[in-house]
Amino acid sequence: RERLRDVAWELAEDLVGDSIACEPLLLHGQPLGMMTVEPAPSEDVAALSQLSDCAAPLLAWQAAERGRTQAELLLEVIEAAGAHSGSLGDLLYMVCTRLARELEVNRASVFLQIGDRLVPRMATFSDGHKETDAWARLRQAHELPPMVESAFASGKPVRATHGHDPKLGVGWAEAFGIQSAMAVPLASPPVGVLVLDSSVRRSFRSDEIRVITAFGSLLGEIVRRTQQATEREVRLAAGESVRELLKHGLASPDVAQMAQRLASIAREAVEGGVALVCLPVEPGTLCEIGRAAAEPALEGHEPRRIESPVAEEPIGPLAIVDVADEHGPAERLLRELGLAAGVVVPLVGYKDGSGVLVCGSVEPRLWSERALELCSQLGLEGGLVLEAARLRELERAHQVELQHRAHHDFLTGLGNRSLFYEHTGSALAVARRERNRVGVLLVDLDGFKDINDGLGHDHGDRLLAEVASRLRNTVRDGDIVARLGGDEFAVALTSSVSQHSALAAAQRIADAVGAPITLGGIEVSVGSSIGVALFPDHGRSTEVVLRNADAAMYEAKRKYSGIELYQQQAGHRQTRAVLVQSLRQAIAEHRLVLHYQPKIDLKAGRVTGAEALVRWQQPDGSYVPPAEFIPLAEATGLIREITPLVLADALQECRRWLDDGLDLDVAVNVTTPDISHSDFPDIVEGALERTGVDGTHLTVEITESSLIRNQTQVIVGLRELAQLGVSVSLDDFGTGYSSLGLLDQLPVSELKIDRGFVRESDRPATTAIVRSVVSLGHALGLRVVAEGVETETLVRFAARLGCDAAQGYYYARPLPADEFRAWVAADGVRAQAAA
Numbered sequence: 068r069e070r071l072r073d074v075a076w077e078l079a080e081d082l083v084g085d086s087i088a089c090e091p092l093l094l095h096g097q098p099l100g101m102m103t104v105e106p107a108p109s110e111d112v113a114a115l116s117q118l119s120d121c122a123a124p125l126l127a128w129q130a131a132e133r134g135r136t137q138a139e140l141l142l143e144v145i146e147a148a149g150a151h152s153g154s155l156g157d158l159l160y161m162v163c164t165r166l167a168r169e170l171e172v173n174r175a176s177v178f179l180q181i182g183d184r185l186v187p188r189m190a191t192f193s194d195g196h197k198e199t200d201a202w203a204r205l206r207q208a209h210e211l212p213p214m215v216e217s218a219f220a221s222g223k224p225v226r227a228t229h230g231h232d233p234k235l236g237v238g239w240a241e242a243f244g245i246q247s248a249m250a251v252p253l254a255s256p257p258v259g260v261l262v263l264d265s266s267v268r269r270s271f272r273s274d275e276i277r278v279i280t281a282f283g284s285l286l287g288e289i290v291r292r293t294q295q296a297t298e299r300e301v302r303l304a305a306g307e308s309v310r311e312l313l314k315h316g317l318a319s320p321d322v323a324q325m326a327q328r329l330a331s332i333a334r335e336a337v338e339g340g341v342a343l344v345c346l347p348v349e350p351g352t353l354c355e356i357g358r359a360a361a362e363p364a365l366e367g368h369e370p371r372r373i374e375s376p377v378a379e380e381p382i383g384p385l386a387i388v389d390v391a392d393e394h395g396p397a398e399r400l401l402r403e404l405g406l407a408a409g410v411v412v413p414l415v416g417y418k419d420g421s422g423v424l425v426c427g428s429v430e431p432r433l434w435s436e437r438a439l440e441l442c443s444q445l446g447l448e449g450g451l452v453l454e455a456a457r458l459r460e461l462e463r464a465h466q467v468e469l470q471h472r473a474h475h476d477f478l479t480g481l482g483n484r485s486l487f488y489e490h491t492g493s494a495l496a497v498a499r500r501e502r503n504r505v506g507v508l509l510v511d512l513d514g515f516k517d518i519n520d521g522l523g524h525d526h527g528d529r530l531l532a533e534v535a536s537r538l539r540n541t542v543r544d545g546d547i548v549a550r551l552g553g554d555e556f557a558v559a560l561t562s563s564v565s566q567h568s569a570l571a572a573a574q575r576i577a578d579a580v581g582a583p584i585t586l587g588g589i590e591v592s593v594g595s596s597i598g599v600a601l602f603p604d605h606g607r608s609t610e611v612v613l614r615n616a617d618a619a620m621y622e623a624k625r626k627y628s629g630i631e632l633y634q635q636q637a638g639h640r641q642t643r644a645v646l647v648q649s650l651r652q653a654i655a656e657h658r659l660v661l662h663y664q665p666k667i668d669l670k671a672g673r674v675t676g677a678e679a680l681v682r683w684q685q686p687d688g689s690y691v692p693p694a695e696f697i698p699l700a701e702a703t704g705l706i707r708e709i710t711p712l713v714l715a716d717a718l719q720e721c722r723r724w725l726d727d728g729l730d731l732d733v734a735v736n737v738t739t740p741d742i743s744h745s746d747f748p749d750i751v752e753g754a755l756e757r758t759g760v761d762g763t764h765l766t767v768e769i770t771e772s773s774l775i776r777n778q779t780q781v782i783v784g785l786r787e788l789a790q791l792g793v794s795v796s797l798d799d800f801g802t803g804y805s806s807l808g809l810l811d812q813l814p815v816s817e818l819k820i821d822r823g824f825v826r827e828s829d830r831p832a833t834t835a836i837v838r839s840v841v842s843l844g845h846a847l848g849l850r851v852v853a854e855g856v857e858t859e860t861l862v863r864f865a866a867r868l869g870c871d872a873a874q875g876y877y878y879a880r881p882l883p884a885d886e887f888r889a890w891v892a893a894d895g896v897r898a899q900a901a902a
Contacts, residue, residue, distance in 0.1 A: 090119040155293045155436040159189040162286055167193035170275060172263045173244075178215055179259035179290065181443075185211055185219060188259075212236040215260045218250040222257055224280055225250045228270050247271075251280050254287025258294070261286060293436070322346070325456040329449040331359040333426055336445065337438045340428040343404060344414075346453070347422060353400075385411045386434035401427060408432040410442045415450030424449060476550040478528055479535035487549035487557050491609045494547065494561040495602050505602040506560035506569035507609075509616040510538070510576060511624065513594035515554040516701055518586070520740045521781065526586040530593065537579040542572065553702070557613065566601065566632065573597045573630045596623040600633040621646075625695050647703055650683070650696055654708055658684045661716050662881035665890070666734070666852065666874045669866045674891055676732030678768065678874065679717040680881045681709065701738060710741045711750050718758040718765065720884050725760065729891060734766040734796060742769065742784035752791055762792030766817065770798045782812050789814035796852070800840060810847060818844045820870070822855025828864040841869045 088104040102119045143165070163175035176190040214225040214234040227248045230240040235248060248264035249271050261283045271279070326344040334342035345353040385397045387408055397411040400423070409427030424446045426438065474486035482490065491507065498505045512534065519527030531554065538548045538556060547559035560572055576597060583592045598620025606612035615633040623631035653659055663677035683691035700706040714735055721733040741747050755762055767788060785795050796817035797810075820840055827833040837853075844851040853865035856875030865873050879890055 090116060093119070155290065156189065156433070158289065158293065159286075160191055162282075163189050163191045164193070166261075166263065166279075166282060167191065170263060170279065172265045174264050176262045176264070177253070177259060177286075178211070178219075178262065179253075180219075180257070185215060185260065210236065212239045212248075212250075212262075214248065214250045215262060218252050218260050219257050222252045222255055224252075224276055224283075226271060226276075229268055249276070249279055251283035252287065253283050254291055255284065258287050258291050294440075322453060322456045322460055325453055327359070329424065329445070329453065333424055333442065333445050333449070334359040336441050337410070337426045340430075341406065341426075343425045343427070344449075344453075345400075345404075345423050345425065346414075353423070386439050387411070401425070405429070408434070410434050410439055412442045412446035413450075414453060415447045422450065422453070476535075479532050479550050481535050481539075481556070482547070482549040484549065484551045484557075487547060487551070487559070488609050488613075490547045491559045491613075494559055495607075495609060495612075498561075498602060503562065504564040504604070505612075506564040506572065507600050507602070507612045507616045508558040508560070508569070508573055508576065509551075509598045509600075509613065509620040510556040510558065510580070511596045511620055511702075512554035512580070513596055513624075513698075515593050517739050518591055518593065520743055522586055522589070522591075529586060530584060530591075533584050534580055534593075537582070538576060541575050541579045557616075564601065566604075569599050569601060570630060570632060573599050577629055595629065596620050597630045598623055598633065599630065605633045621695075624698055625692075646696065646699060647705075650700065650705060653683055654705065654712070657712075658686075659709060659712060660684050660883070661713065661720065662883055663720070663733075663887040664874060664881040665879050665887070666732075666872050667878055668872050669862070669870060674731065675872065676734060676764075676766070677887060678734040678736075678881075679713060679720070680736070681713050682881075701740075704740075706738055707740065707744070710735075710737055711754075714751065714754050715757070718754050718760050721760050721764055722758045723884075724888070724891075725764070727888070729888075731891070732764045732766055732794075734768050736768045736770075736798070739769065739781060742767075742788075743780040744784075747784055748787035748791070751788060751793065755791065762788075763794070765792075766794040766796050768796040768798045768819070785814055799854075810849075815849060817850040817852060819852045819854050819874075822875075825853050825855045825861055825865065825875075826857075828861060834868070838868050845869065 087106065090102045090104075091098055091100075159177050163177060167173065167175040172193065174190060174192050177188050178185045179188045180186075212234070213236050214227055217234065218225045225234060227234045227240075227245075230246045232240070235245060239245065243264070244266045245264045246266055246268045247270070248262060250260050250262045253259040253261055261279070263279060326346065330342040330344050334340075341358065343358045347353055385395075387398055387401060387410075400411060401407070401409045404425065404427065406425070406427035407429055408431050409425050412424045412426075414422035414424055424442060426442050474483060474489075475481065476483050491505070494505050497503075515527065515530065518530060531550070534556070535548070535550060538558065542548060542558055542560070543562075545561050547557075547561065549557045551557050558572075558576065560569055577595050580595045581592055583590045585591075598616040598618065600606065600612045600616035600619055602612050605615045619631045619633040622634075623629055660682050661679045662682050663679055665674045666676050666678060667673070668675045681693060681697075683693075683696050685691065697706070700709055717733045717735050721731070724731045724733075737747075751765070751767075755765065767785075769785075789795065794816045795814055796819055797813070797815050798819045799821040800818045818840065820837060824833050824837050824840075828837075841851050850871045851869070852872040852874060853861070853870040854874050856862055856865060856873040856877050858877055861875070862873055862877055879887075882890060
C-alpha cells in the first residue's frame with residue numbers, strides 16, 4: 068500500500084501539484100484502482116486509508132455487476148438470435164441498440180462484407196432511433212474510416228481515443244461528431260466490422276474491449292449463420308426464378324423480351340410494387356427496357372431515358388428505404404423512375420454499374436435481407452441471361468448482315484446476280500401459274516469506262532450509285548433491280564408486262580440513266596444499251612431469259628440503237644461471254660489484222676497517210692466488224708492487249724511504205740485508258756525504235772467522247788507522246804464533250820469532224836456547225852479532216868467549207884495492207900477523180 072501511495076503521489080504532483088491526496092484501492096491485496104481527494108486534507112490522512120478500504124469492495128461489486136450485465140447481454144443476444152425469425156436487419160438493429168445503451172456510447176454501426184467491399188448495413192443510436200442520414204452518407208463515401216478497414220484486415224480491435232486520431236479518417240470524425248471509437252471484427256475470418264463511437268472523449272476499459280470483442284465474435288457467427296440460411300433460401304427461390312428465366316431465355320433471344328421477363332420474375336420473387344430493368348443505350352444514359360408492376364397504372368408506364376449513370380463503378384445491392392432521406396446516385400435513379408424506395412442491383416455483364424435491376428415501391432418501405440439477397444442473385448443470373456440474349460442478338464444481326472452482303476451489291480445496295488436469279492425465279496413461278504409475262508431488261512452503260520478511268524474510281528463509284536438510284540426510282544414497286552457486276556444492271560418487270568410496256572420501261576430507264584450528273588464539278592453523262600427479253604416468249608427459265616436479254620443488249624450495242632427486243636432469228640449470235648473467250652483466243656493466235664483507209668489532202672489531191680483499223684478475222688476468213696468487239700474489248704480491259712499489237716503492226720507497215728519510197732503517215736486509234744497508263748509513252752517509244760520510224764510519221768487518234776475535261780493523266784500522256792514527235796488527232800469532234808480549254812491544254816494537231824455532220828451536209832444548221840468547227844480549228848492552227856466522205860458531193864462540200872483533208876468510202880474502204888499499197892501505186896486518188 069505504501070509503495071502504491073508513493074507512486075500515486077508522484078503522479079499527482081506531476082499532474083496538479085501538491086493539492087491532491089491519493090489512496091490505492093485494494094481488495095485482498097490486489098489493486099482495483101485509485102481514490103483521490105482534492106484539495107488534499109491537512110489532517111486525518113489515515114481516514115483516507117479507511118475510506119479506500121471501504122470503497123474497494125464497492126468498486127469490485129460494480130465491476131462484478133458490469134460483468135453480469137455484459138454476460139446477460141451476451142446470453143440475451145444468443146437467445147434472441149436463436150429465437151429470431153425476422154430479417155438480419157432486425158437482428159442487427161436490436162443488437163446495436165442494446166450495445167450502444169449498455170456500453171454508454173452514442174451509436175453502434177455494422178459494416179458487412181458484400182462481394183469484395185464493406186457496406187454499411189446498420190447505424191442506430193442508444194435510444195433506438197436509426198441514423199439513416201449517417202448510413203446514407205457512409206454508403207456514399209468514397210472511402211471507409213481507416214479503423215474499419217484495419218479491423219477487418221487484421222482481425223483485431225482498433226481504438227481511436229480522440230477526434231484527431233488518424234484512424235478515424237480525414238473528415239469522418241468532424242462529419243459525424245466523433246471524439247472516440249472502437250472497431251472490432253465480426254467473427255474470424257471476419258464477415259464485417261462492428262463500430263461503437265461516442266461524441267465525448269473516452270478510453271475503452273479492458274473489460275469493455277473484451278466484451279465488445281466477444282460481441283463482435285458472437286454477432287459475426289450469427290451473421291454468418293443467418294447469411295448462410297438466407298443464402299440457402301434465396302438459392303431455392305432464385306433457382307426457381309432462374310429456371311423460369313432460362314426457359315424463356317432459350318425460347319426468346321430478344322433482349323427486350325428477356326428484360327421484361329426478368330422484371331416480372333423479380334417483382335413476383337421480391338413481392339415488390341414494381342420491378343424494372345434498365346440497360347445502357349449510350350455512355351451516361353440508361354433506358355428502361357422492362358417493367359412489371361402489381362398495379363395496372365404502374366404497369367402501363369411509358370419507358371424513359373435516364374440521363375445519368377447509377378454509379379461511377381459497380382457496387383453491391385443497395386436497399387433504399389426512402390429516397391427523400393438520401394441523395395446518392397441510386398436514389399437519383401429511383402426518383403427518375405418515380406419510386407420512393409427500392410433495391411438497386413447491378414447486372415452482371417454490364418460495366419461501371421451501367422445496367423441495373425430495380426425492385427421498388429411508390430411508398431417508403433423497409434427491405435428484408437431475403438429481398439436484398441434475392442435481388443442480388445437475380446442481378447447475377449439475370450445479367451448473364453441478358454448478356455447471352457444480347458450476344459445472340461448480335462450474332463443474329465451479324466448473320467443477317469452476312470446474308471445481306473452475300474446477296475447484295477455493297478456499292479449500290481442493289482441485289483446481286485444471285486438474288487436476282489432467286490427473286491426473278493419466284494416471279495417466273497407466279498407468272499407461270501397466272502399465265503402472265505415477265506420482262507427482263509439487261510442494262511449496260513456506254514462510256515462508263517472512260518469516265519471511271521478519266522475521273523477516277525471514286526467518281527465512277529458515285530456514278531454507279533446514282534444510276535442504281537435512278538433505276539429504283541424508274542421502275543414500279545415489286546419490280547426487281549440488281550447490279551450484275553461492273554457497269555451492268557438487270558431489271559425484272561414482274562406484272563402486267565407486254566412487249567410494248569417492256570420497251571416503254573426500257574425507254575424510261577434509258578432516259579433516266581442518260582440524264583447528266585455532276586462529278587467533281589464536271590457535268591457528264593453516260594448512255595446505255597438495253598436488251599429486252601420476255602417470259603415465256605423468249606425463254607422459260609431465268610437463265611435463258613437473261614441470256615437472251617444479254618444477246619439483245621449486245622445487238623443494241625452493235626447497232627448503236629440503244630434498245631433492242633430479243634429476236635429469235637438473232638439467237639445464233641454469240642453471247643458476250645463466248646465472244647470474250649473467242650476474242651482472247653484471237654489475240655493469242657494473232658488473228659487481229661489491220662486494214663488501212665487512206666486520208667486525202669483536198670488541196671493537193673493526193674494521199675498523205677492512212678488510218679489503221681483493226682479487224683477480227685474468223686477461221687473461215689470472214690471478219691467480225693469492229694463495232695461488235697471493240698466496245699467489248701474496252702469493257703473487259705482487253706483493249707490494253709490489243710492496242711500495243713495494233714501499234715506495232717501499223718508502224719511495221721509504215722516502215723515498208725517508207726522503204727518503198729512512199730512518204731505516208733499512219734494513224735492509230737487509242738483509248739483514254741491507254742494514254743492514262745503511265746507506261747504507254749514507253750510502249751510507243753519502243754515500237755518507234757524497233758521499226759526505225761520517226762515519231763513525226765505517227766498520229767494517235769483519240770475520240771472526243773472519251774475525254775473528260777482537265778484530266779491530268781491524259782494531258783501528261785499526250786504531251787509525252789508529242790515530245791516523241793507524235794501527232795494527236797481528236798476524232799469525232801463535235802459530239803459535245805470537249806471545250807476550248809481542253810483543246811488549249813492538249814497537244815492536238817488535228818480535228819476530225821464527226822461523220823454524222825458530214826452526211827447531213829444538206830441541212831443549213833449542219834453546214835453552219837461544220838463551218839464553225841473548221842474556222843475554230845484553223846484559228847487554233849489545227850488541221851481539219853472530214854470523215855465519212857462517201858460521195859463526190861460530200862467531197863466538194865468538205866472542200867468548200869475549208870476542210871484540209873477527207874477520208875471515206877468515196878476514195879476507198881479500209882483495205883488490207885497489200886491492197887492499200889496497190890491502191891497507192893495505182894494512184895487511186897486520181898483514178899477516183901477521173902471516174
